Amino acid sequence: MTLISSPLRVLLIPLMAIWLASCSTTVNTRHVTYLDHDFPFTLPDPVWTQKDKTVLQQVTLTRGGQRHNFNAILELKRERVKIALLDVTGGRAFDIDWTSSNLKVSKSDKIPDEIDGSLILAQIVLAFWPVEQVKKGLPVNVELEQTHSGRMLKNKNGTIMTIRSLGGNPWTSQSEILNRIHNVQFLISSNVSGGGK
Template identity: 25%
Template sequence: MNVLSRRVVALFLLSLLTACSQQIARQTCVPLTGEAQYCLSPTSTVLTDAQHQDINLTQMVNFTRGQDSHELLTQLELNPQRMTLVGLAPFGQALFTLVYDGQTLQSEQSLLLGGQFKAEYLMAIMQLIYWPTEQVNQQLSGGKLIAKTCNMALCKQLVDDNGALITLTYNNIDPWLAQVNIDIDAADIHLQINPIE
C-alpha cells in the first residue's frame, strides 16, 4: 500500500472514530471520596488570580488503578467564559471533549470509552490541582483541601469528614509548571500529570 493510500485509510478510520461519539450533559458536582463532593467552579476568578488572560496547557496523564495503567494526552484551555478539556489517545484519536461554561457541562466522548467513563471527574481533579485552595474549599462539601508541609515544592491533601484522603504533590511551586502526582487512597488510583512544553 502506497503512502497516499495509507493516508486515505487513516483519514477514513479517524472519521469513523469521531463519528462514533455521543453528546452527554454531565453533572457539575461529583463525589471525590465517600463524603466529599466537589462542584465545578467558574474560570473567571482563577484567571484573575493567576494574572492570565487565557491558559492553554498540554499534558501527559498517566492513570493507574491497581495493576491497570493507561496514558492519555490532554489539552486544557481556560478563558474567562469557559474551561475546555480535550482527551486524546497516545496516537491522537479524540476520546472526549468537555466544555464547562460556569453553569453547564457538555461532554462529547467516543463510544470506545463506554458508558462507565466519566470525564467530569478528570475536570474536577484539574480544578483541585490548579485552582487556589480557598476557592476549591468554597465549592467543596463534606471535606476540606489543605496545604501540607512535605519534601516536595508543594503538597495538598483533601481530607473528607471520615478521614479519607486525596493527596496532591507538586515538583514546582507554580502548579501550572509542575509535574503533579495525585493519590486517591480509597479507590487505589494514582495519577501523574506532566505538562508538555
C-alpha cells in the first residue's frame, strides 16, 4: 500500500535532504547536560511520568543582548519526549528526541553555536517537570527550593537560577527562567493542545 503519493514523495525527499544537509546531530547516551562545569544535570528516567500530552510553546531566549524566538511543539509520552523548535520563518531550528536510552539533538546550521538544544531541554525540564523528578538529577552541591511563584536553584554562592510562573499553572501560562550561570533569560508561553492540564 502506498502511503505517500509519488508527486508528494518527489517534493518531500529533497526537502528532507536539505534539512539533513543543513543540520548537525549529537547523541547523548548518558542523559547528562552541563549547565556549568560543576553543575551536571541528569535528565529524568523515565522521561515522562504524567499523562500523555502535546504542548505548544512560544520561547523567547535572550542572551548578551541578542533575542531569539522559537515556536515549540512538545510531545510528551512515558517512553519518548519529542520537541521541535521552529524559527520565526517556520524552519526547523532544533529536533530533540529523548528516550531512556538516547538523547538525540539535531540543530540547524543557521543557529548560533552558543545556543545548545540540550540546554534548552534542560531548562524546560527544570521548570516544568515534577519537583521530585528534577531533584533526583541535581548534583549534591545544588538545592531546589519550591516557592509560591515557582522554583529557585541554589548553591553555596547563592541563587543560580530562578523560575517564575506568571500564572497558576505553568503549562497554560507564561514562565520566566533566569539562568545566572550563563546570563540567559527564557520567556515561555505554554498551551496544552486540546485544552488539557
